[in-house]
Amino acid sequence: MGEAIVVTSGKGGVGKTTTSANLGTALAIFGKKVCMVDTDIGLRNLDVVMGLENRIIYDLIDVAEGRCRVNQALIKDKRFDELYMLPAAQTKDKNDISPEQVRQIIESLKPDFDYIIIDCPAGIEQGFRNAIAGASQAIVVTTPENAAVRDADRVIGLLEKSNFPSPKLVINRIRPNMMKSGDMLEIDDICQVLAIDLIGIIPDDEYVIKAANSGEPTVMNVDSRAAIAYRNIARRILGETVPLSQMDEKSGMFRKVKKFLGMG
Amino acid sequence: MTGKSYITIKGIKEGLVFLLDDQCEFVTLLDELNAKLDKHVQQFTGPIVHIFIKLGARQLEEEDKERIRSILRRQGNLLIQSIESDPPTVDPTLKIAPTLHTMTGIIRSGQTMEFDGHLLLLGDVNPGGTIKCSGDVYVLGALRGSVHAGVEGDVNAIIAASLMKPTQLRIADIISRPPDEWTSAEPWMEYAFLREGTMAIDKMTSLNRQRKEVMQFKGV
Numbered sequence: 183m184g185e186a187i188v189v190t191s192g193k194g195g196v197g198k199t200t201t202s203a204n205l206g207t208a209l210a211i212f213g214k215k216v217c218m219v220d221t222d223i224g225l226r227n228l229d230v231v232m233g234l235e236n237r238i239i240y241d242l243i244d245v246a247e248g249r250c251r252v253n254q255a256l257i258k259d260k261r262f263d264e265l266y267m268l269p270a271a272q273t274k275d276k277n278d279i280s281p282e283q284v285r286q287i288i289e290s291l292k293p294d295f296d297y298i299i300i301d302c303p304a305g306i307e308q309g310f311r312n313a314i315a316g317a318s319q320a321i322v323v324t325t326p327e328n329a330a331v332r333d334a335d336r337v338i339g340l341l342e343k344s345n346f347p348s349p350k351l352v353i354n355r356i357r358p359n360m361m362k363s364g365d366m367l368e369i370d371d372i373c374q375v376l377a378i379d380l381i382g383i384i385p386d387d388e389y390v391i392k393a394a395n396s397g398e399p400t401v402m403n404v405d406s407r408a409a410i411a412y413r414n415i416a417r418r419i420l421g422e423t424v425p426l427s428q429m430d431e432k433s434g435m436f437r438k439v440k441k442f443l444g445m446g
Numbered sequence: 447m448t449g450k451s452y453i454t455i456k457g458i459k460e461g462l463v464f465l466l467d468d469q470c471e472f473v474t475l476l477d478e479l480n481a482k483l484d485k486h487v488q489q490f491t492g493p494i495v496h497i498f499i500k501l502g503a504r505q506l507e508e509e510d511k512e513r514i515r516s517i518l519r520r521q522g523n524l525l526i527q528s529i530e531s532d533p534p535t536v537d538p539t540l541k542i543a544p545t546l547h548t549m550t551g552i553i554r555s556g557q558t559m560e561f562d563g564h565l566l567l568l569g570d571v572n573p574g575g576t577i578k579c580s581g582d583v584y585v586l587g588a589l590r591g592s593v594h595a596g597v598e599g600d601v602n603a604i605i606a607a608s609l610m611k612p613t614q615l616r617i618a619d620i621i622s623r624p625p626d627e628w629t630s631a632e633p634w635m636e637y638a639f640l641r642e643g644t645m646a647i648d649k650m651t652s653l654n655r656q657r658k659e660v661m662q663f664k665g666v
Contacts, residue, residue, distance in 0.1 A: 332574055333555070335554045335573070339556055340556075342554075374588070375572055375588075377570065
């Protein structure tokens with residue numbers, strides 16, 4: 183029986199879809215059977231980030247309205263045999279499906295998969311209620327900005343009310359040097375306010391943008407620091423104990439190389 | 447009917463006062479009232495007499511009062527001026543200690559908690575979260591959101607917090623907005639109160655100077 187995890191944030195643009203795509207792919211890398219479900223109806227993105235847009239035949243609304251079976255709507259990933267995604271509809275909107283319908287679809291996927299990653303739309307309205315309906319665990323994505331932390335706090339409150347006893351936190355787009363100079367919110371400060379378990383921190387990495395545009399999940403590139411961070415989160419989901427990566431590790435490496443070359 | 451009479455009738459300058467027992471059954475009172483009126487038919491005829499009914503501690507609904515009125519109305523000359531109960535006695539223990547609610551957890555953005563009485567919160571108030579209390583608010587944690595103490599106008603209410611970093615504080619109808627009006631967040635526990643109509647912040651240890659009654663018993 184699979185575990186359904188919803189990736190949510192409240193605020194838009196903090197990296198829910200990127201996180202969903204990368205966690206799904208990373209779990210597949212570790213040999214798990216994964217299905218990603220895009221619930222952002224009307225503004226679907228997950229298929230684009232995964233590079234699977236041109237394979238869509240049926241979508242979530244088609245399944246909900248009985249035009250096809252769930253299996254017909256699932257798209258198999260081009261990289262992994264055990265990675266699937268269920269795309270959102272692009273022409274409908276969030277009110278065309280009910281939380282109960284989403285819950286039933288997720289339930290029907292659970293027996294066939296180890297993990298079901300649900301990509302939640304921004305906001306706290308119908309789309310949010312749809313996305314959390316079928317999930318039993320939640321990952322809240324935030325960035326080190328006050329507005330994002332405030333919205334994450336709101337969402338955590340709503341999740342706790344909807345019986346998610348311990349949502350997990352991902353802090354995305356960290357710039358270590360800005361954090362060091364005090365221009366960015368500290369990880370500790372964010373954790374203190376939100377008071378939930380931190381499951382990972384992702385450094386700001388230009389490669390993420392490049393990967394998203396080319397439809398290739400970041401985690402596929404082992405040179406990317408964000409990829410390592412996403413893989414670490416996947417390992418923590420699988421129950422391993424992985425220490426948080428040191429944010430200034432790379433600059434240390436750089437300095438070493440520079441020193442070696444006589445530039446430091 | 448036993449010898450004990452539940453209704454005492456007294457004559458005063460303005461008319462007659464009916465003192466109704468407040469311990470017995472209400473039906474007993476009605477029976478006795480009927481009986482009394484039947485017995486003294488002569489006395490109750492003649493010029494108009496003003497009647498004042500005192501119920502003692504008994505509190506009556508309007509329909510029960512109406513039942514009394516309808517009995518007395520049988521005598522054409524009785525004019526009911528008032529049916530009164532004693533004002534409900536205030537439980538003295540309540541006055542000294544208004545109810546203290548204890549709550550555990552974090553008040554997150556968008557959440558509002560309202561309480562009648564004091565509130566002891568074991569947890570934080572996050573930015574965007576709100577507490578409204580008719581009494582004091584004590585936060586055993588970080589206060590980063592807004593708190594309104596003394597919502598019903600109690601200017602003596604206070605707001606205390608382990609870490610005082612609120613977005614807004616209100617006591618009674620005074621609104622204060624740190625850090626424009628005062629800065630704080632000292633490492634010790636602090637409380638906000640009203641000093642001559644403006645918000646002030648002080649260390650927790652100063653509270654007993656303001657509220658002497660809080661620290662009456664200090665042991666031997």
